[in-house]
Amino acid sequence: MSNQQKHWEKTRSLLFITLAIWFVFSIGIFLFGAEMNKVTGPFGYPWTYWFTCQGSLGAFVILIFWFANRQEKIDEEFGFSEREDE
Amino acid sequence: MKGNFIDNLPKVYGIYTGGFIGFIIIMAIAEQMGMTAKAIGIAFVAFTVFIYALIGYLSRTAQADAYYVAGRQVPTVFNGMATAADWMSGASFVAMAGGIYFKGYGYMALLVGWTGGYVLVASLLAPYLRKFGCYTVPDFIGTRYGGNLARFSAVVVLTVASFTYVTAQINATGTIASVALDIPFQYAVYVGLVSILLCSMLGGMRGVTWTQVAQYIVLIIAYLLPVFWISNKMGAGFFPHFMLADEVARIGELEQQFGFVKNAAADLKTVPKGLAGITKAHSAVNATPWAFISLALAMMMGTASLPHVMMRYFTTPSVKAARKSVGWSLFFIFLLYSSAPMLATLSKLSLIDPSLPTGIIGKSIAEVQAIDWYQNWNQANLMFISDFNGNGTVELNEFFMGGKAVVLATPEIAGLPYVISGLVAAGGMAAAMSTADGLILAIANAISHDVYYKIIDPKAETAKRLLVARVLLLVIGFAGATIAAMEIQGILGSVIWAFDFAMSGLFFPLVLGVWWKRANRQGAIAGMLGGLAAGTWYLVWVRTGGSGFLGITQLTFGIFGSAVSLVAMVVVSLMTQEPDKATQKMVDEVRIPSGRSILGKQH
Numbered sequence: 277m278s279n280q281q282k283h284w285e286k287t288r289s290l291l292f293i294t295l296a297i298w299f300v301f302s303i304g305i306f307l308f309g310a311e312m313n314k315v316t317g318p319f320g321y322p323w324t325y326w327f328t329c330q331g332s333l334g335a336f337v338i339l340i341f342w343f344a345n346r347q348e349k350i351d352e353e354f355g356f357s358e359r360e361d362e
Numbered sequence: 363m364k365g366n367f368i369d370n371l372p373k374v375y376g377i378y379t380g381g382f383i384g385f386i387i388i389m390a391i392a393e394q395m396g397m398t399a400k401a402i403g404i405a406f407v408a409f410t411v412f413i414y415a416l417i418g419y420l421s422r423t424a425q426a427d428a429y430y431v432a433g434r435q436v437p438t439v440f441n442g443m444a445t446a447a448d449w450m451s452g453a454s455f456v457a458m459a460g461g462i463y464f465k466g467y468g469y470m471a472l473l474v475g476w477t478g479g480y481v482l483v484a485s486l487l488a489p490y491l492r493k494f495g496c497y498t499v500p501d502f503i504g505t506r507y508g509g510n511l512a513r514f515s516a517v518v519v520l521t522v523a524s525f526t527y528v529t530a531q532i533n534a535t536g537t538i539a540s541v542a543l544d545i546p547f548q549y550a551v552y553v554g555l556v557s558i559l560l561c562s563m564l565g566g567m568r569g570v571t572w573t574q575v576a577q578y579i580v581l582i583i584a585y586l587l588p589v590f591w592i593s594n595k596m597g598a599g600f601f602p603h604f605m606l607a608d609e610v611a612r613i614g615e616l617e618q619q620f621g622f623v624k625n626a627a628a629d630l631k632t633v634p635k636g637l638a639g640i641t642k643a644h645s646a647v648n649a650t651p652w653a654f655i656s657l658a659l660a661m662m663m664g665t666a667s668l669p670h671v672m673m674r675y676f677t678t679p680s681v682k683a684a685r686k687s688v689g690w691s692l693f694f695i696f697l698l699y700s701s702a703p704m705l706a707t708l709s710k711l712s713l714i715d716p717s718l719p720t721g722i723i724g725k726s727i728a729e730v731q732a733i734d735w736y737q738n739w740n741q742a743n744l745m746f747i748s749d750f751n752g753n754g755t756v757e758l759n760e761f762f763m764g765g766k767a768v769v770l771a772t773p774e775i776a777g778l779p780y781v782i783s784g785l786v787a788a789g790g791m792a793a794a795m796s797t798a799d800g801l802i803l804a805i806a807n808a809i810s811h812d813v814y815y816k817i818i819d820p821k822a823e824t825a826k827r828l829l830v831a832r833v834l835l836l837v838i839g840f841a842g843a844t845i846a847a848m849e850i851q852g853i854l855g856s857v858i859w860a861f862d863f864a865m866s867g868l869f870f871p872l873v874l875g876v877w878w879k880r881a882n883r884q885g886a887i888a889g890m891l892g893g894l895a896a897g898t899w900y901l902v903w904v905r906t907g908g909s910g911f912l913g914i915t916q917l918t919f920g921i922f923g924s925a926v927s928l929v930a931m932v933v934v935s936l937m938t939q940e941p942d943k944a945t946q947k948m949v950d951e952v953r954i955p956s957g958r959s960i961l962g963k964q965h
Contacts, residue, residue: 284953294485302478302662306654309467310647320607325645328470329703330603333477337692340484344685347489351682356954358680 283354290350294343301332301339368435375440378413379579385409386583390781399780403542406784407791410580411557414573414795421565421572426824429566429831430497430807432677436571441683442690444571445674447578449476449695451527452534452794453857455581458699460765462706466642468649468657472858473699475658477692479665484688487666488675490876490952492684495959496676498804499669499868500812503890505961506875507883508945510817515890517808519867520669522894524801525842527668527860531798532558532839532846535791537766541742542787548847555843557791558798563832566807570799571677577792582697584789589701592708592776596718602704609711613644616714620723620758629750637746637762644710652913660918664861667868670797670804681955709772714758720775722747726755735774739767802842806834858917859901866897866923870931879949885935892930897923 277285305312309324317323318331351357367374389402423429436444454476461469496502499520504513535554540547561573589602599605622641633639642648665671674691675684716724722736727749730736739745744764747756763771769790773782810831815822822830871889874881900919904910914922948960 280950280954287953291485294481298478298481298485302474302481302658303655306471306474306658307651309649309651309654313645313647319604321610322645324647325467325610328467328473330700332474333696333700336477336481337689337696339481340689340692341686343481343485344682344689347685348682351955356956358682358955 279354280356283350283356286350286353287347290343290346294339297339298336301327301335305332368437371437371440375575375579378576379583382410382580382583386781386785389784390779393779393781399783400544402780402784403787404544406788407539407542410788410792411560411795414557414576414792415560417573417576418561418563418565418569421569423565423568424825424828426497426827428568429828430676430811431673432566432568432571434677435679436677438678438683438687439690440575441571441674441678441687442694443578444574445671445687445691446694446698447574447581447792447796448674448800449671449691449797450581450698450793451531451797451857452538452790453530454698454702455585455790455793456534456538456766456769459702459705459709460768462703463710463768464638464640464642464765466644467647468642468653470703471649471654471657472661473702475661476665477695477699478658479662480688480692480695482662482666483671483675484685486873487672487876488688489681489685489955491672491872492675492678493681493952493955493959495961497811497961498808499672499872500808501816501961502875503871503886504812504816506945506948507871507881507886507941509883512883512887512890513812513816515887516868516871517812519864519890519894520808521805523668523860523864523867524670524805525838526856526863527670528798528801528805528838528842529846530856530860531794531801532842534794535798536843536846538787538791538794542784542791551843551847554791554795554798555839558795558802559835559839561795562799562803563835566828566831567673567677567803570803573799574796577796578694580792581789581796582694584785584792585698585705586701588773588778588782588786589705589708591778591782592712592772593704595776595778596708596712598708598711602708603700606704606707609707610645612715613707613711614646616723617643617758620714623757623759625750625759629748632748633762634743634746637744637764639759639762640710640714641759644707650913656913656918656921660865660920661858661861663865663869663924664920667864667872668861669808669864669868670800672872673804673807674800705772706768709768709775712772712776713761720777722756722761723758724755728754730756735771738774739763739771744771798842802835802839805838806831809838810834855917862897862901862918862920862923863894865920866927867891867894869893869924870928874931876949876952879946880935880940881931882935882938882941882945884938885931885933888934889927889931893923893927896926 305327313322313324315323317326427433491502494502500513500516503516532551532554536547536551539553540550562570593602594600598609678684678687712718712720714723715721722730730747744767746762748760750760814830815827867890871886897919900922901916904916
């Protein structure tokens with residue numbers, strides 16, 4: 277397998293991990309919205325309510341920065357990161 | 363100042379922010395000295411619009427890459443701010459807290475959808491399209507799939523989606539301008555339009571970028587300051603986001619105590635159009651999982667397909683910067699979106715809690731009718747009470763409010779000085795203007811670059827191309843304003859439709875263009891036109907009394923459209939020849955950050 281194929285393989289698995297986490301916070305937890313809302317969550321808000329107000333939103337912000345760092349590492353590993361003069 | 367403009371950005375915007383805060387303080391002092399509320403409103407809107415116009419003028423350019431992609435040198439964090447302003451429309455600013463106030467959980471799917479979409483933008487699209495080096499989204503489609511028909515189909519989808527969106531934004535600038543400047547709406551729409559065009563005409567993307575950063579600063583101050591102030595004034599907590607659990611619980615208790623009484627149809631007829639009562643629980647789960655998830659999903663896929671957002675990431679200096687910039691965009695959006703539910707909570711509690719001095723439920727009708735702010739907002743057609751049961755006191759089901767009032771009236775109800783209301787008007791104006799600018803530019807650039815330059819006259823000189831781009835900007839702006847002046851549909855409804863149109867036609871052709879090498883021209887054209895047609899058909903069908911299926915409503919028709927788009931694209935691609943070697947190699951090149959971009963710096 278060429279260097280570029282390996283790079284793409286790793287990039288793709290990072291995508292799947294990222295989308296899996298995204299799925300949990302955007303769709304997965306809201307399948308159980310009614311049940312989860314009965315439980316008190318962070319700062320005393322009901323769990324589901326807190327996720328729609330802050331939790332999921334904040335998780336997305338962290339997820340994107342995490343994803344960007346991981347992807348940069350993958351690019352560096354295979355020598356595909358951009359040079360400054362490009 | 364030493365050094366070039368880009369290096370000095372933090373200093374420039376630091377001074378600007380300081381200046382704006384200084385202006386707020388001067389207005390506050392002027393209010394104490396007797397400046398009228400109306401004069402303060404005019405001063406706020408006029409002053410901020412003047413600053414934006416000045417930035418627009420200073421950013422004027424005669425170069426294609428500056429006009430189309432701001433010279434590709436916008437730093438990560440600043441591009442994040444510009445995207446946040448581009449993204450948060452008049453609807454986010456003025457209507458979102460109101461939607462949460464009235465509809466609760468079912469509506470909050472929009473909060474999740476309008477933020478979660480950025481994960482898709484960052485991981486599936488933005489870095490790859492940046493590497494591609496395109497000027498516009500159809501530029502990517504046209505080059506990746508090849509052929510004028512593919513390019514033209516992308517322009518069609520883009521125009522339908524963005525134009526639906528932009529009329530709502532011009533409408534919002536008109537609404538705010540007409541209130542703040544006290545002129546009729548039909549004229550205010552054009553005042554709004556002129557302000558919008560001042561930012562984009564001369565500098566194109568460069569002008570829009572630097573005004574959007576300035577607009578973000580105004581709108582975020584205008585949103586957060588009242589939320590913190592009201593929360594502190596009510597004694598609800600100095601950092602509302604972490605401290606309103608008791609208030610949320612208290613609203614739940616009061617809802618139990620009052621009960622949601624259903625009004626008779628005849629009584630509801632007497633309520634002015636556009637106003638609503640509190641009929642849904644504040645923090646309870648009041649929607650089925652599918653209703654919530656389908657709306658969130660439609661908004662997320664729409665986010666990743668809307669060209670005015672995507673093209674912001676064409677302006678970063680590198681692929682790496684494009685990825686990080688998506689994170690910053692969402693961070694700046696998060697600041698406002700996470701505050702909207704807090705504002706809704708504070709607003710609702712201050713109105714319905716009888717133990718608070720501002721609470722009106724349980725007071726006598728005559729007493730409430732004598733309150734100053736009630737009279738003001740009743741006159742503005744945003745508040746209404748009526749004694750349906752004839753017992754002389756205001757009940758929960760006898761109090762009605764417009765969605766905009768949550769943002770616009772809460773500062774006044776909580777007893778904040780008028781300077782805050784002026785600030786909020788300036789913030790709403792900034793939010794609506796920045797989005798309208800991004801959208802008009804997206805449409806005008808697609809038509810001038812992809813239709814005029816790439817299809818009609820590929821030999822046109824830069825000067826002529828930019829002239830065409832600017833003329834189109836004017837034409838599209840006026841067309842949008844003319845339709846906005848007719849006031850056909852509400853602000854929020856048309857915003858949501860825009861997402862559905864965009865995802866119907868563009869989501870899979872864009873994503874598969876990067877992630878599936880086998881995708882070819884025929885498939886992409888089938889995906890774009892088939893998806894758009896299917897989505898549009900579904901919308902028309904449901905609007906004209908169709909029953910719909912699978913719980914897909916007129917707000918989520920993009921789910922049907924994009925499903926058709928995916929199937930059409932895959933089936934047609936597999937039935938026709940695979941893309942040639944050169945195209946496959948191009949896709950390989952797009953997938954790695956290093957090396958030259960596919961399209962040249964000037965093209």
